[in-house]
Amino acid sequence: MRDPKTPLDTDNTDQRLFDKRGVMENLAAASRSTFAGIRFVLTDMDETLTYKGRMSARTYDALERLQGAGIHVIPVTAAPAGWCDQMARMWPVDGVIGENGGLFFRRDGEHGLARRYWHGDADRENVHDRLLEIADQVRARVPSAQWADDQAFRLTTIAFARSADADANGAIVAALRAAGARTTINNLWILGWLGDYDKLAMTRRVMAENYGIDIETGRDVILYCGELDQ
Incomplete structure (x- = not known):
């Protein structure tokens, strides 16, 4: 994850959250008015809501308090459908x-x-x-490629376990792209999928179709927590 002391490119963010060096301030230091108009909290999951793969009771309680205050919370994650099913059913999220x-x-x-x-x-x-065919091609080109242990719970992506060998990870990414898949690497997986979308594209669709919000013009009502990758 990004070192919080490292300055961000803040051109498209609320300048009230940053000091003169462009370093993000502790959110607890912000005035109440800074977040008064927020209606939606979009958040990454792994190592944002969780720490070392676990969610604390304090974090779960915060989600529940946000829901009780009328704030719509939507995790935006690379996690598999099986995990998302459980989260959507049982967590205090929208x-x-x-x-x-x-x-x-x-x-x-x-x-x-x-x-x-x-x-x-x-x-x-x-x-x-087609994704399963691509997975077979990847494993033929990169014999060391191993399925992620949650692949059985995925519906729209294929996921390979990250290796300590950066060259092997790069070879998997190259094989996915050569087969026509889009790719990303996060702290847990090397992902491949088919289609002209990513987290941001689906967020645009979900916000427009379910809440009538254009995320470009309605950014004052949305708070995003997490890393800036897509």
Whole structure:
């Protein structure tokens, strides 16, 4: 994760949160008016809501208090559909954007779940089959490539475990791209997917379709917590 003492490019951020060096201040130091208009909190999950893979009771309580105050909280993550299903059903959140933008799950009633995917119903099976073909190609080109241990719970992405060998990771990324997949590497996985989307694109769609919010013109009502990757 980024060192909080390292200056950020703050051209598109609220200058009230930064000191004269461009270093982010402690949020507790901000005046109440800074966040008075916030209606949505979009947040990364791994090492943002969690620390070393675990979520604390204090963090869960904060999510519940935000929900109780009428703030819509939406995790935006590369985590697999299986994890997102559980989060959307049981966490005090409004919904979850998962698999790097491939899906949006939202609680529907007491026990149901509304599922929205980037690809339409007519395309999803073909996309899934093509991703499995690409995975076979990657593993043929990079014999050391290993599935991520959560691959069984994924619907719209393929994920490989990160290696300590940077060259091996680079070879997996190159093989994914050569097969036509989009890619990203985060602190847990090397991801591949098909489609012209990412976390930001799905966030735009979810906010517009579910809340009538354009994230470019409505940025004063949205707070994002997490790293700046997509």
